[in-house]
Amino acid sequence: MFAIVRTGGKQYRVAAGDKIAVEKLSGEAGDKISLGDILLAGDGDKAQDVNGLTVSAEIIAQERGEKVIVFKKRRRHNYRRKQGHRQSLTLLRILAVGKEEKKAAAPKAEKADAAPAAEAAPKKAAAPKKAAAKKEA
Incomplete structure (x- = not known):
């Protein structure tokens, strides 16, 4: 070819x-x-x-x-x-x-890695909001 x-x-x-x-x-x-x-x-x-x-x-x-x-x-x-x-x-x-x-296994691994990162991101974002609420009160 x-x-x-x-x-x-x-x-x-x-x-x-x-x-x-x-x-x-x-x-x-x-x-x-x-x-x-x-x-x-x-x-x-x-x-x-x-x-x-x-x-x-x-x-x-x-x-x-x-x-x-x-x-x-x-x-x-x-x-x-x-x-x-x-x-x-x-x-x-x-x-x-x-x-x-085509790498079928690679996207599945990325999705699996993305899920824990997505869960960790809201926890980090939630902590500053609570701290900001304490400062306001």
């Missing part, structure tokens, strides 16, 4: 196992990231729906590209400018192209 993703203003055709160099992304070597802006996906020569699709990748390294020399000159005017540029790049290894994994 392949996908066409957009990152850093450029588009890349990726499949599982590919290595690509993209514009600098935040993160360190070994971090796993998800490329979310998927333009097209397919298997073989057939296109598929991109809703719910993600491309997961691992950062291999943070590097700098080759030096590009920018040289400007205007003849007979003694005008010469030389400038170099090295672009910061992130090397990625594409791990998988596929559907998002």
Whole structure:
């Protein structure tokens, strides 16, 4: 399965196992990231729906590209400018192209954690109200 993703203003055709160099992304070597802006996906020569699709990748390294020399000159005017540029790049290894994994257990745990927090919040709010009532009396 392949996908066409957009990152850093450029588009890349990726499949599982590919290595690509993209514009600098935040993160360190070994971090796993998800490329979310998927333009097209397919298997073989057939296109598929991109809703719910993600491309997961691992950062291999943070590097700098080759030096590009920018040289400007205007003849007979003694005008010469030389400038170099090295672009910061992130090397990625594409791990998988596929559907998002739904985590059914995680929302239940959040609801269970939210209930005790909700009970604790009114108790904290009730204590200052009682203290304020004592001050008024």
